Amino acid sequence: MAPASPSPGLPQGLVRRSVETPMTSARSARLRTRTGRRPGVRRLAAAGTALGALLLGLAVTPPTATAAPVTHEAEAATVSRGAVESNHTGFTGTGFVNYDNTSGSYVQWNVNADQAGPATLTLRYANGTTTDRPMDIAVNGTVVASGRSFAGTGAWTSWATTTLTTTLKAGANTIRATATTANGGPNVDHLKVDGATTQPPAGTTPAAVNGQLKVCGTKLCNTHGKPIQLRGMSSHGTQWYSQCLTGGSLDALAKDWNADVLRVSTYVQEEGYETDPRKYTDLAHSLIEQATARGLYVIVDWHMLDPGDPHYNLARAKTFFTEIAQRHGAKTNLLYEIANEPNGVAWSRIKSYAEQLIPVIRAKDAETPILVGTRAWSSFGVSDGADESEVVSNPVNAANIMYTFHFYAFSHRDEYLNTLSRAADRLPVFVTEFGTQNYAGEGGNDFAMSQRFLDLMAAKKISWVNWNFSDDERSGAVFKTGTCASGGPWAGTGSLKPAGVWIRDRVRTADDFPTS
Numbered sequence: 344m345a346p347a348s349p350s351p352g353l354p355q356g357l358v359r360r361s362v363e364t365p366m367t368s369a370r371s372a373r374l375r376t377r378t379g380r381r382p383g384v385r386r387l388a389a390a391g392t393a394l395g396a397l398l399l400g401l402a403v404t405p406p407t408a409t410a411a412p413v414t415h416e417a418e419a420a421t422v423s424r425g426a427v428e429s430n431h432t433g434f435t436g437t438g439f440v441n442y443d444n445t446s447g448s449y450v451q452w453n454v455n456a457d458q459a460g461p462a463t464l465t466l467r468y469a470n471g472t473t474t475d476r477p478m479d480i481a482v483n484g485t486v487v488a489s490g491r492s493f494a495g496t497g498a499w500t501s502w503a504t505t506t507l508t509t510t511l512k513a514g515a516n517t518i519r520a521t522a523t524t525a526n527g528g529p530n531v532d533h534l535k536v537d538g539a540t541t542q543p544p545a546g547t548t549p550a551a552v553n554g555q556l557k558v559c560g561t562k563l564c565n566t567h568g569k570p571i572q573l574r575g576m577s578s579h580g581t582q583w584y585s586q587c588l589t590g591g592s593l594d595a596l597a598k599d600w601n602a603d604v605l606r607v608s609t610y611v612q613e614e615g616y617e618t619d620p621r622k623y624t625d626l627a628h629s630l631i632e633q634a635t636a637r638g639l640y641v642i643v644d645w646h647m648l649d650p651g652d653p654h655y656n657l658a659r660a661k662t663f664f665t666e667i668a669q670r671h672g673a674k675t676n677l678l679y680e681i682a683n684e685p686n687g688v689a690w691s692r693i694k695s696y697a698e699q700l701i702p703v704i705r706a707k708d709a710e711t712p713i714l715v716g717t718r719a720w721s722s723f724g725v726s727d728g729a730d731e732s733e734v735v736s737n738p739v740n741a742a743n744i745m746y747t748f749h750f751y752a753f754s755h756r757d758e759y760l761n762t763l764s765r766a767a768d769r770l771p772v773f774v775t776e777f778g779t780q781n782y783a784g785e786g787g788n789d790f791a792m793s794q795r796f797l798d799l800m801a802a803k804k805i806s807w808v809n810w811n812f813s814d815d816e817r818s819g820a821v822f823k824t825g826t827c828a829s830g831g832p833w834a835g836t837g838s839l840k841p842a843g844v845w846i847r848d849r850v851r852t853a854d855d856f857p858t859s
Contacts, residue, residue, distance in 0.1 A: 412465075412537040412591075412830070415452045420534075424448035425527075431469065431499040434532045439469075442476075442528035449521040452534050456511040461633035463537040463589040465506045466520060470529040471499035478528050481519045482509050489621060493529040502532060504828075506586045508629035511538070537590040537830075548638020549573070549603040550676035552856050556640070556712055558743050558771045562804055563712065566675070569857040573640055573806035574850050575604030577776055579813035579820065580646065581626050582615040587813045587827040588630060595833035596812065597637035601851045605634045606642040606680070606775060606808045609663070611656050612649055616663065624666055631671055642714070642775060642808065643667055644680040651686030653696040653716070661703045672708030679704060680747065680775055682716035690718045690733045701741045713744045714773050721749040721776070723762050731766035738770070745771040752793040754782040760796060767803045774800060774807040779842050784810065784819035788842050797849060804854075809846045818842055 416436035418427040425448050429438035442448045456462065470476055473495045480488040487509045496503045518536075522528035546552065554566030562570035576596060578588055596602045607630045609616055609623050616623040627643060634641045645663065647656050664679060671677055681700055685693045697715045704713060717734060719726035723746070724733060734746060748766065750759045766772050777796065779788040800807050814822035821843030826833075836844045 412463075412535050413454075415454060415534045415536065417450050417452075417531045417533055420453075421451040422449075423451075425450065428530075431471075431530065433469070433500050433502050435467070436533060439530045439532045441530050442522050444525065444527040446522055446525055446527075448527050449519050450528075450531050451517055451519040454511065454516045454518055454534075454536055456513055456516055456538055459511065459513040460538075460636050461508060461590065461629060462511045463506060463508050464518065465504050465535040465537070465586075467502055467504050467532040467535070468493055468496070468529040469499050469502045469532070470495045471497070471501075472526075474526060476526050476529045477523050479519075479521045479523055480507060481517075481521065483512065483516055487625060490523055490619075491622075496529075499530060504586070506589070508585070508588070508626065508633060510629070510632055511536075548597070549853075549856070550635070550638045550640055552858065553640075555675035555710055556678070557710070558712055558745055561767060561769065561771045563745065563771065563773065563806055565856065565858070567858045570804045571806075571856055572801065572804045572854040573603040573808075574853065575602040575606065575639070575808050576600070576812040576821070576846075576850070577606035577642075577644070577808045577810050578608050578630075579811045579815055580608055580610040580613065580615060581623065581630070582610055582613070582618075584813040584815065584827065585626060587822065588633075589830065589833075590633070591831050592812070592827075592833045593633055593637055593639075595831075597634075597639055599834040600847050601853055602639065603853065604640040604642060604678075604806070604808060605630070605812075606644050607631065607634070608644045608646045608683075608811075610646040610648070611659060612647075615646070616659065617656075620659070620662070624663060627663075627667065628670060631667075631674075631677070635674060635676055638676075640676045640678065642678045642680050643671075644683055644775070646683040648684050648686075651684070652688045653682040653685050653693060657696060657699060660700055664700065664704050665707060668704050668707035668711070672711065675710075677708075677711045678714055678773075679711055680714040680716070683776075684720040684749065685716045685718060686720050688718070690724065690729075690737065693718060694737065694739050697739045697744075698741065701739070701744070710743070713741070714747050714775060715739055715744055716747050721747045722755075722759065723748060723766055725755075725759055725762050730762055731770065734766075735769045745773045747775045748772055749774065749776040750796060751778045751780060751782040751784065752796060753780050753786060753789040756792065760799060763796070763805070764799055764803070767805055772805055774805055776808060776810045778810050778819045779845065780817075780819050783817075785817040788818060788845065790845055793845075809850070821846060 417440040418438045424443040425440045427438045428441045440450050476493045477490040479486045488507050565571050609627050631641050718724040723731040778784050779793040780786050813820045814824050814826045816824050822838050826838045
């Protein structure tokens with residue numbers, strides 16, 4: 344049996360169960376119990392070779408840089424049932440707001456946005472108690488985060504942050520943080536607003552050039568009917584690492600990395616969607632909008648993993664994808680990944696799940712390609728001793744779909760490479776996750792084996808997404824630990840681990856995206 348070790352899908356302090364065979368996933372079969380610090384929450388004191396993006400054979404003119412984030416101090420905001428104080432050290436500005444111990448107390452900021460679009464909001468706070476002091480966050484009178492947690496920080500002098508994404512209108516906006524319990528809110532220091540990105544030049548982004556994607560034969564094709572290859576990054580679990588998905592980091596992914604696609608990983612279990620469906624659906628909405636504003640394609644990843652039978656989450660998946668498809672189905676830059684890594688079940692069980700969920704999506708969105716996970720952690724069954732033949736002989740009864748394959752190059756060698764090659768000759772395949780490390784997403788990088796996979800995928804126009812765009816402590820996360828807490832820097836290679844430098848260089852060598 345493989346030794347139990349931390350899995351890269353979990354922050355430090357969670358462990359993976361021992362398994363009998365090497366897994367395709369870097370985050371497979373994890374315990375959901377917590378040990379040590381709370382996953383994904385950090386105490387905070389207050390991310391290659393330049394080849395240039397080429398589209399249609401022409402160099403893209405870089406868009407104007409995004410404005411720096413703006414800090415709005417709480418003591419300068421409108422305060423209802425609270426007081427401005429300065430008796431606890433560590434605050435910025437001249438003080439902080441101490442909420443009255445009553446439900447409905449609030450702080451409201453007036454925020455001006457140069458243009459309409461997505462924005463990242465970061466609230467800095469302290470809670471010296473052991474009791475959570477949740478608040479509703481409203482933008483222009485609409486609650487965008489209901490009952491947002493503001494957990495104890497250990498002391499009134501220990502300041503932390505919480506981050507969410509939303510959409511601002513051009514001009515004046517109001518942002519209000521309202522206590523929802525009789526304990527009132529935490530002490531609030533400031534609100535930082537990382538504003539909407541400057542729009543890229545029309546017609547130059549991957550989504551603008553390629554338009555609505557569709558499956559043609561065994562390939563992913565653009566609106567002109569030409570096979571293309573997308574290259575990009577997957578987020579980490581948004582319940583843990585949403586702080587790595589800011590206006591600045593997404594600008595860097597689109598404009599410095601020249602990526603084509605962002606995979607938004609909404610975990611179902613492991614403190615994810617099932618704990619607060621509204622919160623994580625809204626977060627997915629926001630990230631879709633932010634990626635769309637930057638001209639990226641978006642893989643909406645239903646990150647089911649443990650339990651491995653996708654039927655366990657079928658009802659939740661129907662609810663989630665119905666809302667996503669209804670709101671975003673008119674967009675031409677989406678792909679739906681409906682089951683991240685099925686495991687411990689037969690292909691027939693996965694196929695049954697897909698054939699029940701796909702019609703629900705199609706009722707709202709008839710055109711977006713749908714990505715179906717395969718057996719044994721999306722390995723076409725290789726991790727369970729099978730191969731792609733079970734899918735070839737018994738495909739999902741649906742059109743405009745692709746099948747997913749995951750690999751981790753240090754652990755997964757020629758058997759996986761050969762399976763991918765054979766499968767891509769018979770089936771439309773999208774590699775929605777891979778790493779240069781071992782299947783736990785940690786340890787040394789095997790760049791040579793990784794390049795063999797990338798060469799194969801380039802030759803066969805297999806689109807790919809690397810795991811992962813965060814500062815997780817493992818070697819598979821591209822940013823050095825602490826980068827997200829510090830708010831970057833995101834562009835260039837200074838904040839990147841070796842795997843980040845390597846993958847950024849390869850994301851930047853874009854496909855030529857034929858249009859005629």
